[in-house]
Amino acid sequence: MPNAQQCNEELARHIITEIRLKRLRNRYPRLYGKNARLPEHAYGSEFMIYEVTTSQGAVGWGMHRHRMPGGVHIIKGTTFPATDHLIGKALAELFDPAVGVIADEAIALDFALHDLAGRVLGVPVYEMMGSGGQLSVPCYDGAIYMNDISPGQVDRGVGIILDDCQQDYDMGYRAFKVKIGRGNMWMPLEEGIRRDIEVTTAIRKHFPDCDILVDANDGYSVDDFLRYFNAVADCGLYWIEEPFRENREDLLRLKEQITKRSPSTKIADGEARPDVQQLFALAGERLVDVLLMDIDYYGFTEWRRLMPRVIDSGVQISPHNWGLKLKTHYTAQFAAGTAGVLTIEGVPDETEGVDFSGYRLQDGLLHIPSAPGFGMDLHWALELKPLD
Numbered sequence: 001m002p003n004a005q006q007c008n009e010e011l012a013r014h015i016i017t018e019i020r021l022k023r024l025r026n027r028y029p030r031l032y033g034k035n036a037r038l039p040e041h042a043y044g045s046e047f048m049i050y051e052v053t054t055s056q057g058a059v060g061w062g063m064h065r066h067r068m069p070g071g072v073h074i075i076k077g078t079t080f081p082a083t084d085h086l087i088g089k090a091l092a093e094l095f096d097p098a099v100g101v102i103a104d105e106a107i108a109l110d111f112a113l114h115d116l117a118g119r120v121l122g123v124p125v126y127e128m129m130g131s132g133g134q135l136s137v138p139c140y141d142g143a144i145y146m147n148d149i150s151p152g153q154v155d156r157g158v159g160i161i162l163d164d165c166q167q168d169y170d171m172g173y174r175a176f177k178v179k180i181g182r183g184n185m186w187m188p189l190e191e192g193i194r195r196d197i198e199v200t201t202a203i204r205k206h207f208p209d210c211d212i213l214v215d216a217n218d219g220y221s222v223d224d225f226l227r228y229f230n231a232v233a234d235c236g237l238y239w240i241e242e243p244f245r246e247n248r249e250d251l252l253r254l255k256e257q258i259t260k261r262s263p264s265t266k267i268a269d270g271e272a273r274p275d276v277q278q279l280f281a282l283a284g285e286r287l288v289d290v291l292l293m294d295i296d297y298y299g300f301t302e303w304r305r306l307m308p309r310v311i312d313s314g315v316q317i318s319p320h321n322w323g324l325k326l327k328t329h330y331t332a333q334f335a336a337g338t339a340g341v342l343t344i345e346g347v348p349d350e351t352e353g354v355d356f357s358g359y360r361l362q363d364g365l366l367h368i369p370s371a372p373g374f375g376m377d378l379h380w381a382l383e384l385k386p387l388d
């Protein structure tokens, strides 16, 4: 890795000449069904990326970040930040390898600029971050949804969930995050709790070598969650995610039960509507063990800024990546760049036009490539032009 001055000089030579907005599509290998709060997550979706070119012919690309300061373009009814004002700027004005994006007006390009700077400097993103983590990171399967209650599946009951686990096991996953909270919206409460218990214990029985994480998307009350937890305490859950909306009193009760029944089980929280100050306060009392703010909505650069505080506090992190393997790979680079990442969320999918082959999942570990930037090549994506 070149030193800070060499990096700055090199990035200063690269003037942004073009920013293209493009559309990609991903596809899941099966229907991803309901969680405690949302209906079917379907078979994939479309999302936007930026491709950024410089005066020296360097090209970087990355997912559009969902924070939108500044002006906007409207494309087919969707709003995106204007990027014309970034044309003509030197890469060094927008990006510092030791920090990330340094100009708020360019934050929508967070992933694209990390990729571009890595390619310009000839280093992977994790190296720009200091290579403080591991090149093989534990990666769990985040795709075990409530497929037993999706239309057309009802007759197969818990069996369909075991088939889903097997499909992902065969891809190399050795830890499953299982959606629970059927009684919140989809089944009568008691029946829903019973099914959650049945699903959890069946996975434990059929996959004894795998970790089980459960995620209720805040869909339980503390009393009902404790009933569920006590029934599955022998399963040795790896973590409990968002059992109910985070608050000190309820988390104290849960922690007390965990300490008694399954002391190694962790509590993970902070994906939905995170209040970062509150999360650190809860982490300070060991009522939250793992912080989950999303790699996109919270942000790659923002996570980088937060890391000194994370490491100081001793809490662990696992930035939320739901929806796209692309996000998993962003977080994998993050995990290789810094200490403090416990495990990362994997999403089994394929994205048209993107070469993911540098990343390899085996026996529950995601191996990260040393290619420059994020190490994923973009072969083709549909270009979008703003409406006049």
Ligand SMILES: O=C([O-])C(=O)C[C@H](O)[C@@H](O)C(=O)[O-]
Pocket: 035, 038, 142, 215, 217, 271, 320, 321, 322, 345
């Ligand atoms: O931890 C996770 O992956 C999620 O909770 C994803 C959710 O199921 C999904 O609906 C979302 O991201 O809103």
